[in-house]
Amino acid sequence: MALMAAMRAALRSLQADAAASDRYRMIVESAVDHAILTSSPDGRVTSWNTGAQAILGYTPEDIVGQPFARLFTADDIAANVPAAEMRAAQDGTGVRTERWHCHRDGSHVWSSGRTLVLRDPQGQLAGYLQILREHSAEKAALDALHAEVEARVAERTRALTDANERLQAELREQQRAADKIRQTQKIEAVAHLTAGVAHDFNNLLTTILGGLEVIRRRIDDPNSLRLIDSAISAAQRGAKLIAQLRAFARQQYLAATSLPMNTLVQDMRELLERSAGASVRIEYDLADDAWPAMADAGQMRSALLNLTANACDAMPDGGTLRIGTTNTLIATDETDLAAGDYATISVRDSGTGMTGDVKARLFEPFFTTKELGRGTGLGLAQVYGFVRQSGGTVRACSEPGKGTTITILLPRAAEPD
Ligand code: ADP
Ligand code: MG
Numbered sequence: 001m002a003l004m005a006a007m008r009a010a011l012r013s014l015q016a017d018a019a020a021s022d023r024y025r026m027i028v029e030s031a032v033d034h035a036i037l038t039s040s041p042d043g044r045v046t047s048w049n050t051g052a053q054a055i056l057g058y059t060p061e062d063i064v065g066q067p068f069a070r071l072f073t074a075d076d077i078a079a080n081v082p083a084a085e086m087r088a089a090q091d092g093t094g095v096r097t098e099r100w101h102c103h104r105d106g107s108h109v110w111s112s113g114r115t116l117v118l119r120d121p122q123g124q125l126a127g128y129l130q131i132l133r134e135h136s137a138e139k140a141a142l143d144a145l146h147a148e149v150e151a152r153v154a155e156r157t158r159a160l161t162d163a164n165e166r167l168q169a170e171l172r173e174q175q176r177a178a179d180k181i182r183q184t185q186k187i188e189a190v191a192h193l194t195a196g197v198a199h200d201f202n203n204l205l206t207t208i209l210g211g212l213e214v215i216r217r218r219i220d221d222p223n224s225l226r227l228i229d230s231a232i233s234a235a236q237r238g239a240k241l242i243a244q245l246r247a248f249a250r251q252q253y254l255a256a257t258s259l260p261m262n263t264l265v266q267d268m269r270e271l272l273e274r275s276a277g278a279s280v281r282i283e284y285d286l287a288d289d290a291w292p293a294m295a296d297a298g299q300m301r302s303a304l305l306n307l308t309a310n311a312c313d314a315m316p317d318g319g320t321l322r323i324g325t326t327n328t329l330i331a332t333d334e335t336d337l338a339a340g341d342y343a344t345i346s347v348r349d350s351g352t353g354m355t356g357d358v359k360a361r362l363f364e365p366f367f368t369t370k371e372l373g374r375g376t377g378l379g380l381a382q383v384y385g386f387v388r389q390s391g392g393t394v395r396a397c398s399e400p401g402k403g404t405t406i407t408i409l410l411p412r413a414a415e416p417d
Helices: 002-030 050-056 074-078 081-089 136-218 222-248 261-276 297-313 356-361 379-389
Strands: 034-039 045-048 095-102 108-119 125-134 256-259 280-286 293-296 319-330 340-349 393-398 404-411
Touching: 034 050, 034 108, 050 108, 050 125, 074 081, 081 095, 081 108, 095 125, 108 136, 136 222, 136 379, 222 379, 256 297, 261 280, 261 297, 261 319, 261 340, 280 297, 293 297, 293 340, 293 379, 297 319, 297 340, 297 379, 297 404, 379 393, 379 404
Parallel strands: 280 319, 293 404
Antiparallel strands: 034 045, 034 125, 095 108, 108 125, 256 293, 319 340, 340 404, 393 404
């Protein structure tokens, strides 16, 4: 009896199992928007529902028995993703997945789901169960949104970068303008001081020289005469120095006339080339319609000689010196120049160039970087003083290793008669 009851119970259970397994099959088959597939422990597909066929294109006949890795993209296969997923699924709850899978037609399907292990009643690995849902449309929408956000961020970043660069450029420009004002003010202050000192020293030297001349006439002793003569020549050197300082301080006498710049340069050609020496080539770049300048001819000539000498000093191994004339129209007042027309002459060399520090002190009297006895530091001070006194300005453009251009702007004169 007991045996019969046990057999009946076993039969009922079998029937119940069969019914349950039918029910499961029905559920699995009706889940048409879910791909539900199983695979063997070595990763071959063992079952494939209607949903899997709808989502991934393969029929059960195509895919059952094939490696389930076939559903992975080449990149994922290269990265060993299928094996890693099987390993990860081993821990009870399985592994969540979200990735591109390969459709039978070669297209890619974005899907998310879960991979679980299947175990037999003895707890041995019986295979894997995968459940996937397709989200290609959502993924495409999300990707499009990302792309748009990225594009907007990039555009905004570009706009901000542009604005920032503009701001930096403006700040640099302001800084340059402020530096220029400071330098101009400094040189004005030095000129002012120099004017006072030069005036007083000139008076002293005039008295000293006058006294020495009177004494000289009164003595015959040759030794004393030699002493007096050397004192007189020292005082005369002093007077020359004072004259240079007065030129810087804009206190020299200037006889301004209408000065045709090209003629001036052409008349000086031989002198300039001789003073430059053989290793420096001088080129001329004279504008046909160069305006005449309103300036002192003698001072302008000595300025050009000064600039040429400096250019040659900056090219100890030779190089090229370009002397050019042009016309400059200043539309609005600048720090050191009133609006107007300016006859312009420039001297450009291919020499050593200058550091910012040297450039900032260029026009200071006695500023020199040359060795003792070679430079007086009065050349550009004189040029600057003469040009400023004439109502113009001097500009320097230079960078270490890139040569130097010194430009003189002088007020335009009416054409000479
Ligand atoms: P000096 O020639 O007696 O040194 P300047 O007043 O003529 O005095 O020049 C002052 C300084 O400016 C020079 O010692 C030199 O450092 C610099 N300088 C002038 N002109 C140039 C140039 N063309 N290239 C490089 N540096 C220059
Ligand atoms: Mg000089």
